[in-house]
Amino acid sequence: MFSQEPVILIVDDAASGVRVLSETVRGLGQVYFATDGPGALNTARQCRPDLVLLDIEMPDMDGYEVCAALKSDPEICDASVIFVTSHAQVENELRALRCGGVDFLHKPLNVLVARARIRAHLTLRNEAKRLANHDALTNLPNRLLLQDRANQALRQAIGTKGRVGMLLLDLDNFKSINDSVSHAVGDAVLLEVGRRLVKAGRVTDTISRNGGDEFIILMPDIRSLETVGSFAARLLSEMTVPFETPSGRYTLTASIGISLFPDDSADMDSLYRHAEAAMYQAKRDGRNRYGFFSSRIEDSIRARHRLDQHMRSALEQGVFEVFYQAKVNVLQRDIVGVEALIRWRDADGKRVQPSDFIPLAEETGLIIPIGRYVLLQACKDARVWRERGHEICVSVNISAVQFKEDDFLETVKNVLEITGAEARMLELEITEGVLARDVDKSRKTLAALKELGIRVAIDDFGIGYSSLAYLKQFPIDVLKIDRSFVQDMLTEKLDSAIIDAIIKLGQVLNLELVAEGVELPEQAAALRDKGCLVMQGYLYSRPAPFAQMSEMLENGPDIGEL
Numbered sequence: 001m002f003s004q005e006p007v008i009l010i011v012d013d014a015a016s017g018v019r020v021l022s023e024t025v026r027g028l029g030q031v032y033f034a035t036d037g038p039g040a041l042n043t044a045r046q047c048r049p050d051l052v053l054l055d056i057e058m059p060d061m062d063g064y065e066v067c068a069a070l071k072s073d074p075e076i077c078d079a080s081v082i083f084v085t086s087h088a089q090v091e092n093e094l095r096a097l098r099c100g101g102v103d104f105l106h107k108p109l110n111v112l113v114a115r116a117r118i119r120a121h122l123t124l125r126n127e128a129k130r131l132a133n134h135d136a137l138t139n140l141p142n143r144l145l146l147q148d149r150a151n152q153a154l155r156q157a158i159g160t161k162g163r164v165g166m167l168l169l170d171l172d173n174f175k176s177i178n179d180s181v182s183h184a185v186g187d188a189v190l191l192e193v194g195r196r197l198v199k200a201g202r203v204t205d206t207i208s209r210n211g212g213d214e215f216i217i218l219m220p221d222i223r224s225l226e227t228v229g230s231f232a233a234r235l236l237s238e239m240t241v242p243f244e245t246p247s248g249r250y251t252l253t254a255s256i257g258i259s260l261f262p263d264d265s266a267d268m269d270s271l272y273r274h275a276e277a278a279m280y281q282a283k284r285d286g287r288n289r290y291g292f293f294s295s296r297i298e299d300s301i302r303a304r305h306r307l308d309q310h311m312r313s314a315l316e317q318g319v320f321e322v323f324y325q326a327k328v329n330v331l332q333r334d335i336v337g338v339e340a341l342i343r344w345r346d347a348d349g350k351r352v353q354p355s356d357f358i359p360l361a362e363e364t365g366l367i368i369p370i371g372r373y374v375l376l377q378a379c380k381d382a383r384v385w386r387e388r389g390h391e392i393c394v395s396v397n398i399s400a401v402q403f404k405e406d407d408f409l410e411t412v413k414n415v416l417e418i419t420g421a422e423a424r425m426l427e428l429e430i431t432e433g434v435l436a437r438d439v440d441k442s443r444k445t446l447a448a449l450k451e452l453g454i455r456v457a458i459d460d461f462g463i464g465y466s467s468l469a470y471l472k473q474f475p476i477d478v479l480k481i482d483r484s485f486v487q488d489m490l491t492e493k494l495d496s497a498i499i500d501a502i503i504k505l506g507q508v509l510n511l512e513l514v515a516e517g518v519e520l521p522e523q524a525a526a527l528r529d530k531g532c533l534v535m536q537g538y539l540y541s542r543p544a545p546f547a548q549m550s551e552m553l554e555n556g557p558d559i560g561e562l
């Protein structure tokens with residue numbers, strides 16, 4: 001709303017006048033210029049000046065007229081106007097002040113004095129703005145500034161497809177203190193509430209007081225709904241710390257309503273109304289709690305919270321399992337590798353699909369210990385298989401969150417050490433998008449993996465980030481053709497053509513190719529004819545537990561007629 005730097009507009013039709021004035025205000029702010037009245041009004045509408053230095057004698061439109069026009073435009077009428085003239089008549093000066101000017105400077109200027117006066121006006125103007133935008137008691141932003149920040153946050157969120165949250169916090173039993181003790185104590189409590197909120201918030205949040213005992217917190221750029229919920233919970237617990245005042249200790253609670261853009265509100269107005277409605281609901285539900293306006297959001301947060309708790313205990317109790325799916329070379333008619341796939345039966349014995357819990361685990365960071373667990377198990381199993389004489393490579397899926405972790409490489413090395421698995425038996429599957437996000441860092445990590453002797457496959461190739469240029473720069477070993485292309489290749493020309501292109505690309509870059517999701521012998525035959533010999537899919541093997549995969553390794557895969 002107010003940029004730190006004041007904006008100054010200099011209006012003078014004479015070049016010499018402009019020169020002296022800009023010399024005078026040098027370093028005091030951001031300076032704009034105009035050389036006539038209409039130009040001045042135009043520029044003012046764009047730059048929203050805090051201060052206008054306005055020459056009186058100009059052709060067409062004189063300074064008085066410009067000032068009157070400025071003052072009648074609600075968008076720019078707040079600017080402080082200082083007239084500048086070589087005419088010394090008292091009449092001029094009076095007229096200038098009457099039409100809305102705040103001061104009068106005589107030419108030739110005494111630069112030092114003029115500068116000091118301009119600075120004094122800028123200070124006044126700044127103070128006026130602060131007063132207009134802040135609550136007098138707590139000095140927090142008021143509703144006006146909040147509105148401005150909210151609009152800014154909404155615009156930004158539209159651009160970035162992000163989320164904005166509004167939390168309306170209302171104290172539960174403030175009235176009793178204020179009415180029965182004293183207003184001074186009430187004020188002290190409100191001040192302290194403001195302080196605690198500011199301390200709990202992020203720097204980017206706007207903590208504002210809406211009057212009375214109602215505070216509004218604007219959270220731009222929200223990453224996950226959980227953040228908002230846990231922030232609200234933290235605010236509530238901050239409020240329960242007793243308030244020490246000169247007249248004693250008081251215990252308070254608060255109720256918070258939360259609305260979200262764009263999930264349940266489309267603009268500032270509905271954000272506020274919905275936060276308010278949610279706050280009243282929280283009061284009806286028994287106070288000292290927070291609630292979301294949308295029950296759908298509330299339910300989904302609860303469900304995600306439960307899932308998160310279940311995952312944590314699953315991890316502790318070691319109930320995650322690692323299954324394996326074979327990769328088969330159809331010419332050699334042999335299993336050349338296996339992919340490790342996580343499996344989970346929850347407490348009720350129900351199977352939970354990876355696609356139903358991996359995304360949440362990625363958001364909460366739980367994927368890091370889960371991913372480490374899979375890596376560890378896969379390396380242990382690889383070692384056992386090697387001891388039994390099976391020279392196969394075990395692939396492990398690595399999520400973006402793991403790959404980005406600073407100690408990712410350390411973890412991998414550490415797991416190899418603990419398990420005694422050989423690096424060349426390990427392959428990591430990474431999706432395209434992960435590498436594209438931070439090319440330099442990715443290249444370094446991949447180079448370090450290569451150095452260790454670990455293989456890298458690009459998973460789901462073809463559906464993600466499709467700049468092919470990066471392929472050349474990264475030391476990778478394998479392209480895995482995404483299942484979606486294989487699925488439709490027999491009926492859709494385009495999918496078949498994409499597979500052709502991927503195979504060509506792989507051959508030129510000297511990469512191994514693996515087709516995912518092969519379910520039909522016809523798909524396998526077509527892929528083989530196109531030049532992709534390694535396949536993975538239900539046709540050959542469903543993901544299976546270690547024991548079953550071990551049997552398959554002993555007996556060889558069932559390739560059938562091809």
Ligand code: C2E
Nearest residue numbers: 341342354355374397398399517518519536537538539543
């Ligand atoms: P993905 O890496 O593309 O894994 C292949 C998925 O395709 C597996 O699903 C597998 O069971 C399934 N699949 C294999 N052959 C066929 C087929 O012929 N037809 C069909 N329709 N599907 C087939 P799953 O096990 O449900 O895993 C889904 C995704 O979850 C995986 O996709 C991977 O992105 C992720 N995931 C699984 N395990 C892990 C893990 O340990 N760590 C991480 N970060 N992600 C994992």
Ligand code: CA
Nearest residue numbers: 339397429459
């Ligand atoms: Ca995979």
Ligand code: CA
Nearest residue numbers: 459460480516
């Ligand atoms: Ca895949």
